[in-house]
Amino acid sequence: MTTSKRRSFREPSLLTKILLQVAAIGILITVLFPIIWVFSVSLSPLNLIRPDGLNLIPKDATLEAYLQVIERPTGNPVSFLELAFNSMKIAGGTALASVSLGVLAAYPLSRLAFRGRTFIMLVILGVLMLPAVATLAPLFVTLNSIKLDLPILGTFNLRNSQLGVGIAIVSGSLPFAIWNLKGYLDTIPRELEEAASVDGASQMRIFRSIVLPLALPAIAVTGFLGFISGWTEFYYSWMFLTQPRDFTLAMALSAMTGTYASAIPWPLVSAFSIMLTLPPAIVYLLSQRFITGGLAVGSVKG
């Protein structure tokens, strides 16, 4: 009797199998439903006032919404590529700045004993608790009071510039980068560094030729996370920027949806959403193993 019971533990009945499969497919439908709906609406012709039914492929399916998005998604004379380039500059610049400064700071915090270490870590931890919105007012006011006069860029208000937005983003992303990279460095065994130290290598040498290569997965992951949050950053750019040539993808999407539901350009918003989502999603899918590895280890804060 025990044997048959154990067999039943390993071999579920056909009915159980069918029920499990039905449940899994049911869940899959709820997951995919909004995604498929957006795809379907994005294929509708531009003169569609509002979607009038649930069709996988809409009547008169066309790609004209995508063409319109590429050419001129909003009322402003800005193309998708220009918006994407702005988002790319902000996302890439902030990710690069916070990761390169972050890894330098993470090294002594993880490895070296020095005066002020605990204090610095407490400050970083405290700052990490704040959501980005919480520093909006002082950053806006402070950056607004700075007028820059640079050789190539000319005279401009720091607040009303992508540089200002980048500074505001780094204010939150740098503490995160330091903390995440320190968490990862803590998990790397230090025998190699000790050996190098015995051999008389300087701290700079150890950092450059041992720690940096070993921390590469975490650096890539932290950079990627920073890039993604910069790619769709909204609070600061929406608050700071006023010139259409500076606008980002997230700002354009928000502007398109507008306040009045009846005025939603349905196919355009849908096509834009897809084109905004695809680049980071593709990068994620291509580097999935790499990323989850670096994250899982990096998140051990112990």
Next chain:
Amino acid sequence: MSILTRINRRSLTPYMFIAPAMIVMAIVTIYPLIFQFWMSFTNYGLANLRQGAPAPDWVGLENYVKILTSELSIPNYSFLRLFLYNIFWALSNVTIHIILGVAIALLLNHPGLKLKRLYRALYVLPVLIPPIVVATTWRNMFNQDAGAVNMLLGLVGQVFRIPPETFQLDWLRQVEDPISFIPLPLSYYAMLIANIWLGWPLNAVVATGALQAIPKDLYEAAEIDGAGKWASFKTITLTYLRPAMVPFAIYGFVVTFNLFSLAYFMSSGGPFGRTELLVTQAYRLVNERQLYAVGAAFAVVLFVILLTISLITNRLSKATARYDDF
């Protein structure tokens, strides 16, 4: 705890590494926070913004008093309602996320299920979509005239011969509460649905990881000892899930508590500010109302609330010790 390398106490090496980041952080993070604290005791407003404009006046605790006693001169503002709703929003979401996440992880871990890898890969798709796109999409899905949700309800209703006009719900703007004895607007339920869609997959991923770490012979041993399915679920499965799920639940609580995108883009806080969160209110004070000083004080209040929450959750996570910690 890690062992730190002892180096010459007077050595400047650590400071050389950390200095660039600290200088940048001091300017772009710490200084604004201190400035914010100072601002919160003034009446800094639009008039003080222009270059050469007069400095704001010191008003002491006035901003804080106005925030906490709901005396701000903006429509639909009540601090207590905002705070209680925010707590309830986070709690209700996380509870559902965890129950669903664990249930679906159990399904994905069942030996009788085929195509597990395919399901696992597709179930996490919502996580890949930027928050602003998720919020915009769900806002459109819940549109009264053309949204997919009302259309789907109409199609299902047809089966039961209910006329489709019944399902012309104005999800995000309806003023009357759908359930008369629960004081929550319809937009809360719409946002709850959207956030469940967004939230359970990561919970399922974490729970799946924890489930796979359970040694299979434990179940067989329990079965031989005559334990029923429910008993072995309670004693084995839940025991192993807890150390993974409790920290993740706390993390999820904080994330949901501060979830800007849905409250801002989906319902715009409506109707009558009843689905506003503390973070969206903070943003509106600065962005729409240009009440910079009030916004600064509001951010300080928000910081105190988050600090309290993290102190409480720290206690909680220590109280539910890990099974492998002795």
